[in-house]
Each structure stands twice: as structure tokens, then as C-alpha cells.
Amino acid sequence: MHVTELPSNIPTKLLIGGVWRESNDSSSISVIDPATTELLAQVANANVDDARDAVAAAYEAQPKWESAAPRERGEVLRKAFEIMRSRSEEIARVMVLENGKTISDARSEVAYAAEFFRWYSEEAVRISGSISRAPSGSNEIIVMRKAIGVAVLVTPWNFPAAMATRKIGPALAAGCSVILKPASDTPLTALMLGQILEEAGVPAGVVNIIPSSHSSKVVSNILHDPRVRKLSFTGSTEVGRTLLAEASDNIISASMELGGNAPFIVFADADLDAAVSGAMLAKMRNGGEACTAANRFYVQAPAAEEFVRKLSEAMSALRIGPGLEEDTQLGPLINAPAIKKVQSLVGEAVGSGAKIRLGGNAIDRKGYFFQATVLGEVPPGSEILKEEIFGPVAPIVPFESEDEVVALANDTDYGLVSYLYTGDLKRGMRMAERLECGMIGLNRGLVSDPAAPFGGVKQSGLGREGGHEGVLEYTETKYIATSW
Numbered sequence: 001m002h003v004t005e006l007p008s009n010i011p012t013k014l015l016i017g018g019v020w021r022e023s024n025d026s027s028s029i030s031v032i033d034p035a036t037t038e039l040l041a042q043v044a045n046a047n048v049d050d051a052r053d054a055v056a057a058a059y060e061a062q063p064k065w066e067s068a069a070p071r072e073r074g075e076v077l078r079k080a081f082e083i084m085r086s087r088s089e090e091i092a093r094v095m096v097l098e099n100g101k102t103i104s105d106a107r108s109e110v111a112y113a114a115e116f117f118r119w120y121s122e123e124a125v126r127i128s129g130s131i132s133r134a135p136s137g138s139n140e141i142i143v144m145r146k147a148i149g150v151a152v153l154v155t156p157w158n159f160p161a162a163m164a165t166r167k168i169g170p171a172l173a174a175g176c177s178v179i180l181k182p183a184s185d186t187p188l189t190a191l192m193l194g195q196i197l198e199e200a201g202v203p204a205g206v207v208n209i210i211p212s213s214h215s216s217k218v219v220s221n222i223l224h225d226p227r228v229r230k231l232s233f234t235g236s237t238e239v240g241r242t243l244l245a246e247a248s249d250n251i252i253s254a255s256m257e258l259g260g261n262a263p264f265i266v267f268a269d270a271d272l273d274a275a276v277s278g279a280m281l282a283k284m285r286n287g288g289e290a291c292t293a294a295n296r297f298y299v300q301a302p303a304a305e306e307f308v309r310k311l312s313e314a315m316s317a318l319r320i321g322p323g324l325e326e327d328t329q330l331g332p333l334i335n336a337p338a339i340k341k342v343q344s345l346v347g348e349a350v351g352s353g354a355k356i357r358l359g360g361n362a363i364d365r366k367g368y369f370f371q372a373t374v375l376g377e378v379p380p381g382s383e384i385l386k387e388e389i390f391g392p393v394a395p396i397v398p399f400e401s402e403d404e405v406v407a408l409a410n411d412t413d414y415g416l417v418s419y420l421y422t423g424d425l426k427r428g429m430r431m432a433e434r435l436e437c438g439m440i441g442l443n444r445g446l447v448s449d450p451a452a453p454f455g456g457v458k459q460s461g462l463g464r465e466g467g468h469e470g471v472l473e474y475t476e477t478k479y480i481a482t483s484w
Contacts, residue, residue, distance in 0.1 A: 006188070010094060012043045014050055014211070015194040017057030018204020024049040029184050029213050034100035034332040035322035035367045043187045046210035051179075051218045052225070054208040058150045058177040059227040061205030066147040066175035073173055074124035080200035081117035084110070084165075084193075091192055095160060096323035098186045100332040100368070101286055103323055112448070113161035116466075119450040120169035123471045127174060139483045145475040147175030148253060149229030152222045154215075154243070155190065156235045157183035157334055158289045158390075164190050166454075166465050167232045168197070168207065174474035176230065177206045181219060185334055187211035216242075223247050230474060231255070234291075237414070237459045255463035255473050257291070257455060259388050260416035263409035264294035265431070268302040270421035270443075276310045278445030279394070282419050284318070284372070285446070287330055288392045289338075291460075292417050292439075292448065296385045297396040298405050304398040308376045311394060312358040315372040320363065332368040333391055339368050342391035345384040346373060349395060354378040359392075380408060402431065410436045416456035417447055438464075 013020040025047040031040040046054075065073070084091070092106035101109075129144035153167040164180060171178045182190035194209040212218045222228055223246045231247050233240055237259040247254045264282055266275045282294035299307045323331035333339055339362050346360055359371030370391055378385065378395040385395060399405040409418060417439040422428045432440045438456040441447045448454060453464035463473050 006041055006094065006097065007090060010041070010188055011191040011195055012041050012188075014044045014046055015191070015198075015207070015209040016050065016054050017060075017208065018198070023047060025214070027213075029187060029211055031098050031185070031188060032335070033097050034334055035324075037367060040097055041188060043191070043211050045214070046212040046218060047214055048217055048221045050210055050212075051221050054179045054210050055150065055222055055225045055227055057205040058179050058208055061203060062147075062150055062177040065172075065177055065203060065206045068175070070125045070127065073175065074121040076201045077117045077121035077124065077169060077172060080197050080202075081114050081121060083196045083199055084114040084117060087192075087196065088114070091161060091189065093324065094192060095186070095189050096331070098188050099157060099160060100334060101289075101323050102328050102331045103326060105286055106323065109159055109162050112450070113159075113165040115450040116162070116165040116169040119466075120173040120471060123170070123468060124173035126468070127471060127475065134481075139481045142480040142482065144478050144480070145174075145472070146478050148474050148476050149176060150227055151176045151178045151230035151232060151474060152219065152228055153178055153180045154219060154231070154233045154235065155180065155182050157185040158286060158291075160186040160189035161193065163234050164193055166450075166470070168193070170465070170471040171230075171232075171474045172202070172206065173471050176474045178208065179222060180207065180209045181215065182209065182211055184211060184213045184215070219243065220246050223252060224249060226250060228252060232465075232473070233257070240461070255465070256461040257465060258459060258461045259414055260291040260293070260456065260460055261295045261386070261388060261412045261414040262292060262417045262419060262437075263435075264297045264419040265405055265409060265421065266297070266299045266303060266307055267422040267424070267427070268300040269423040270303070271423065272303060272307055272310060274443065275307065275421040276314055278419065278421060278441070278443070279311055280314050281445030282441065283394050284315070284330065284392060287333065289334065289390050291388070293390070294394070294419055294445075295389055296409075297394055298399050298408055299396055300405075301398045301400055304396065308357055308374060308396055311396075312374045315374055315392075315394070316358055318372050320369055320372070322367070330372055330392060333370055335368055338390060339370055342370050342389060342393060345387060345389055346375070346393060349375055349378055349382045349384040352379050352382050354382060354384075354395065386412070402427070406431070406434050413459040414456065415458040416460035417441065419445060
């Protein structure tokens, strides 16, 4: 297998206790470029023994980091932000190579990811408590927030920088030490973040990074160690259920950012050009490989045909190719199983009556490429409307009334984000209240912001990341009763 050259300074070892070291496992993780299927790197493959070492290092480092002045923790995060911005192009290019996304998407992600370090550098000094008098007058009520303790962070491959900084930032701000287990498809970006945090002055053992292909064994072992007090996971609902069950054995606090099935609703009174622009962002950012991606399109019948036509035109104009080419607008999917899943969902939809208006197939070339695809007249019961597509496919269902589309949109176990386009703000706000989800994009195709609480309801997750809420996930509330 041909090896694509990476910059020589990219780490490929584990980071445990401030030391870059080999794994106790004799195997390694092969990191593959999805655009070429060529080998990028061999990365150390952590096993259970390495996981135990990481927990021990984090536990030893925790008290000193927690006792550091909030301003000190904040200044370290601020420096990490500055270093990350200075290396943004290098990080973006490595991310493209291991993930497949376009260079423009990668640059946007690096900028977004770095903002979590800046935001939580500011939040570190704003973790406040309260003092009040008991209603009976018998005592004073003092409430304070304390670091929850050692946190294990498990991140996915689709946003390898942002999903890591969105967890590391608030954890460090709160005074927690962390063990990051990145996805084995994309470990290089996470290891670069470890390098940046070291340079920023994070003490040895406060941040430990252990890529592993033995995910279930490694994470299970960590969760059954009584020294670990927090789990933050981003990934599928199926894996989230398993980890919640594991975390329950030691009553570990768990934050879960799980699957999505986002409806994108367009009323006939909407600005259709704006709706199509929003759809291109909500559907095609990261090639559709996002939990926030628009997964189901519901368009009011009078506007349905025009919307299908306009969206098909916009998607047909996308240039497909390797992500490092500056004019590429749609890169490859992450791997061969992803192609197989998307092709299967499209085939099932067509078999149930959907009409292919654009694309519909994998591309016969080296790499894991799939055509930008639009499906019209999709029957409401189609499987493609029930599962996360995680690919560049837009299934469109016409609807008649507001009540009908609310029922269709809410008919899912998931509730992460919904997108809604209408020219009537009163209806927009009414719909936003009726839709069962944690986030709403009202006449917007993008909702993510480091200063906003990110998360879902139902089987899309527990807790929130980002905003002030994000740092509170890494704290415990302590109450002191006293009198003076």
C-alpha cells in the first residue's frame, strides 16, 4: 500500500502522564486517506494496560490542576487557542487527509474548534456559586461548584478537532483532568491537539490521549475504575446506550451527544432561494457526515417541485474530488461501509416509490465517493427518513398543513436539531415550540456556536455542550449550611 507523506512533526504515539510513548499493544492503527485509500500513518494502539496508566496519570494530576487559580487555567486555554490558530492550516490539511472533508470545511472546523478554547478560557473565571438565607432564617445556604474529577472523553471521526475541544475546553476550565479516546479513523488531529495543549502549558497528566481500536474494552475498563467520575461521549445512540449502561455500574455522570434525524421544513411562504442556500449548508456541510445534518426535507406542496428543482441545480454544481484540492466542494465519505450504507438507503427509498432527481450512486473511482443526490416524492414511511444518512443525500417529502408536518417531524426517536424556513415569524416561533428537539435553526442552516448550548432531547442525548451550560457539566454542586 502506498503511503501518503505527512508532516514530520505529527505525533503518532500515546500521550500519557506528559510522556509520548508506545502502546503496550504490539499492533498499531492504520490511518487511511479516504480520497485515495492510501496509508497515511501507523498510530500507537492503546490497550487496557495503557488505559489504566492514563487513569492513574489523570488521577494524580487532578488535585493540583483543580486547585490552580481559575485565571491560571483560563490563561492556559487562551494560549492553546492562540497556538491552534497559528497552526490552523497545518491542522486543516492533516484533517483532510485522515477524514476526507474539503479543505474549506476543514479550515472552518479548525476556526470553530479553536473558539472552544477561547470561550472556555473566559468561562474558567465565571464558575460562580451563591449565598442565600434559608426561608426559616435558621442558617445561611452557601452553594459552590467543584470540579467533578477525572473525565473520559470519547469523540467521533466526523469532526475530529471540534468534538475534542468542545469537551477538553470546559473540562480543563472546571479543573478536571481528562483522558481523550479519539476515533480510530481520525487519531492524528487529536494527537496534534495534545501537542498544542502541552505547548500551552497544560501540566503533565492533565490531558492524556489514547487512540485505540479496542474501543469497547478500553472504555469499559476506564468506566469501571472508581477514580473516573465523568463520561462525555459523542457518537451513535446505539453505542451511547451501551456506555450509559457501563457508566451506571459506578454511577458515573454522563453527557451524551448522540444521533440525529434533523427535519428541514420549508413552508410555501418561505424565501425559496434562502431556503435552498440554508439546505446546502445544513445538508452538505462536511458532505452530510454530521449529526446536525438535515436528514429529512419536508416542503409544503405548492413549493415542493420548485424547491426540488432549485436544490437539484445547486447540488449538481458541486465539484467532487479530493479534499485538498482548493476547488473541491464535496469530498469522499469516511470509508467503504459508509458508502454501502448510503447506497442501501437510497436503493430502499427508490424501491418504495421515491424518484431520483439527481445522482443516486457511488462513483466508480479510487476513494469513497458518492454522488450528490436528491430524491423526490419520498413516501413518508421510507427507511431513509428513519435513519441517519450520513452522506450527501436529500430525501424530500411534500406536506400540506402545519399540523401534518409537526407530526411527521416529531415521528422519530431523535430530537437533536430542526431547521425551519417560513416568511411568517409568528408561525416560525409557534413551530419552534412544537418541534421536539434541543435546537432550532429558524431561517438558518447552521446552529452551532461555542457560546450556545448544544444538545438534544429524546434519544439524541443527555446534557449540553458549549455555552455556560457546557462547563457546568464538569462540576458538582456542593452545599454548605452555616450561620453567622
